[in-house]
Amino acid sequence: MKTLKPTVFIVDDEPLLTEMLTDYLLKQYAGFIIKSFPTGEACLKNLFENPDIVVLDYYLNTKEKDASNGIDILKEIKKRNKTLPVIMLSSQKSYGIASKTIMYGAMHYVIKGQDAFKEIFELINANV
Amino acid sequence: MVDLTFLKEFTGGDYKKMIRYINLYLENTPASFDQMQRNIDNQDWSGLAINAHSLKPQAEFMGIKSLKDILADIENCARQGRVEHVESLFKIARQQQKESEKYLIQFLESLERT
Numbered sequence: 001m002k003t004l005k006p007t008v009f010i011v012d013d014e015p016l017l018t019e020m021l022t023d024y025l026l027k028q029y030a031g032f033i034i035k036s037f038p039t040g041e042a043c044l045k046n047l048f049e050n051p052d053i054v055v056l057d058y059y060l061n062t063k064e065k066d067a068s069n070g071i072d073i074l075k076e077i078k079k080r081n082k083t084l085p086v087i088m089l090s091s092q093k094s095y096g097i098a099s100k101t102i103m104y105g106a107m108h109y110v111i112k113g114q115d116a117f118k119e120i121f122e123l124i125n126a127n128v
Numbered sequence: 129m130v131d132l133t134f135l136k137e138f139t140g141g142d143y144k145k146m147i148r149y150i151n152l153y154l155e156n157t158p159a160s161f162d163q164m165q166r167n168i169d170n171q172d173w174s175g176l177a178i179n180a181h182s183l184k185p186q187a188e189f190m191g192i193k194s195l196k197d198i199l200a201d202i203e204n205c206a207r208q209g210r211v212e213h214v215e216s217l218f219k220i221a222r223q224q225q226k227e228s229e230k231y232l233i234q235f236l237e238s239l240e241r242t
Contacts, residue, residue, distance in 0.1 A: 013182075014156070014182060014185075014186065015152055015156065016149060016152040016153055016156065016186050016189065017185065017186070017189075019148070019149065019152060020138070020149060020189065023145065024138070027140075059178050059181060059182060061178070090181075091181055091182075091184045091185045092181060112184075112185035112188075113185055113188050114134050114138075114188060114189065116185075117138075
């Protein structure tokens with residue numbers, strides 16, 4: 001990791017995954033500053049904090065129906081900061097969705113599941 | 129039906145964390161099922177697919193593979209318009225959710241006794 005205290009934004013409307021991912025990342029590296037947001041809108045409002053990386057859920061409107069979905073948030077993040085790495089997260093094993101997210105600037109697409117935590121940490125470790 | 133091996137390894141045997149995660153799952157899952165029932169009642173198939181999709185990894189984290197698999201089936205049927213199967217799949221999922229919930233509550237009670 002190049003940055004000593006990297007700031008990681010986790011954007012997911014499921015509290016269980018958010019909490020597990022936060023705990024996992026901090027266990028791997030105590031220097032992380034982790035901020036979580038249940039909606040993309042909340043993430044965008046806080047982009048001024050200049051996170052080093054964003055972990056962004058693809059479906060963000062399960063709890064708040066009017067919340068923007070992950071692709072729209074990804075596009076907006078990239079509009080505001082082209083170089084900010086974004087890891088897209090989804091439990092859908094769809095090549096079409098994965099390639100769409102990469103096309104809009106996501107660095108990587110991770111399938112939610114038991115293996116996702118290690119994969120996300122390794123991506124963060126390699127890119128911040 | 130419930131295999132807590134992953135959760136035990138993930139938490140490194142930290143029972144406080146296990147309790148926290150299981151409680152988060154138990155707090156949120158009934159509302160998700162109620163939402164899926166509303167999706168079915170309203171024939172909101174894309175809403176149903178999203179809700180089933182969202183619950184899938186959580187069932188996996190709790191080690192409830194059968195529930196995860198049936199949620200995947202519900203999601204696929206809803207997305208592909210094969211809605212004639214959705215209600216019976218949902219009934220099975222609901223039953224599995226109730227049984228696994230019982231198991232998890234008993235597990236939490238056993239942890240609190242130690």
